[in-house]
Amino acid sequence: MNGSGLRRLHGLTRLIVATLALASSVGFAQTPRAAPPTSAALPLGASADSAALGVTRAVREVKLSLPVAGRIERVLVEEGSRVREGQLLLYLDRALEELEVQRRRLHLADRARLDELKQRELTLVQQVSSLKELLPGGVVPRKQVEDEELTLGSVIAERKTIEAAKQREQVDLALAEEAFQRRHLRSPLNGVVTKVESYAGESIEPHATVIWVVDVSRVRFMGTVRAQPGLNLRVGMSVRLELGLEGQMGVRVAKLVYVSPVIDPASGRIDVIAEFENPDGSVRPGVSGRMLF
Numbered sequence: 001m002n003g004s005g006l007r008r009l010h011g012l013t014r015l016i017v018a019t020l021a022l023a024s025s026v027g028f029a030q031t032p033r034a035a036p037p038t039s040a041a042l043p044l045g046a047s048a049d050s051a052a053l054g055v056t057r058a059v060r061e062v063k064l065s066l067p068v069a070g071r072i073e074r075v076l077v078e079e080g081s082r083v084r085e086g087q088l089l090l091y092l093d094r095a096l097e098e099l100e101v102q103r104r105r106l107h108l109a110d111r112a113r114l115d116e117l118k119q120r121e122l123t124l125v126q127q128v129s130s131l132k133e134l135l136p137g138g139v140v141p142r143k144q145v146e147d148e149e150l151t152l153g154s155v156i157a158e159r160k161t162i163e164a165a166k167q168r169e170q171v172d173l174a175l176a177e178e179a180f181q182r183r184h185l186r187s188p189l190n191g192v193v194t195k196v197e198s199y200a201g202e203s204i205e206p207h208a209t210v211i212w213v214v215d216v217s218r219v220r221f222m223g224t225v226r227a228q229p230g231l232n233l234r235v236g237m238s239v240r241l242e243l244g245l246e247g248q249m250g251v252r253v254a255k256l257v258y259v260s261p262v263i264d265p266a267s268g269r270i271d272v273i274a275e276f277e278n279p280d281g282s283v284r285p286g287v288s289g290r291m292l293f
Contacts, residue, residue: 054223230270243289
C-alpha cells in the first residue's frame, strides 16, 4: 500500500472512533436527579408556629437591704449558703439600741407606785362605804365623809394617770425593740445566698442591697409566641418545656400562669409565662429554651 492509501486508512479510522464516541454519549442513561429535600422534621409535639422561645428565672429572687444606716458588725452567711425563712444573715452595730430596749423594759416593769395606789384605792372604797352607813345616825359628820370621797377620787385619778403612762411605756418599748430589730437582716424565704455585697466593718446606707437570696424550688419560663397560635393559649394549660444547652436538653411539664392580653405591634408576638416545680434544683434559672404546646 502506497503512502496516500495509508493516509486515507488512518483518516477513516479516526472517523469511525469519533462516530462511536458520539453514539455512546448520546445513548448513555443519565442518573436521575435527586428529589428536592424536604424541611427538617421538628421534635414530637413541636411546630414552627407553636414554639415559644424564652428564658427561665426563679419565681422568688430577692435583693435584701436594711432600712437604717450603720456599720456591719457581723455577716453570718456567704455565697452558696442555704438559708431558711427568718434566719439571721447579718447585723449592724446595736449596743445603743439594745441598752434602750433594756431601759424601756425596766420602766415598764416598775409597777410599785401603781400597786400602792390600787391597794390604797381599795381601802378608801371600804372606808367611804362604812362612813356612809354611819352618816344617817349622826355618828360621823358629813364633812368627814366628803373628805374621804375627795381622797378616794384623787387616788383613782392618779392610778388612771399611771396606767395611761404604762400604756405609753409599752408603746415606747415596742418602738425600741423595732429599732433594735431593724439592725438585723433576716431571710424572707428558704433559698440560697447568691451574692454578698458588703462585709463586717463596712458602713452601709439605708436600703442599699447587701445580700441576694434566690429560691430555685419553683422556676418561671418567660417567652414570646406568634400571635396566631398564641390566641389559643389559656391560663392553666399544661405546656412542654425543652430547656438547656444543645445536647443537654431537659424536658419539663409546666403550667401557663400568664398570657398577655395584647400583641406587640412591633414583633407580632404575645408574651407568655409558665411555671413548674424544681425541688431538686436541676434546672438552673437563667437557662434558655422553648415552650411547646
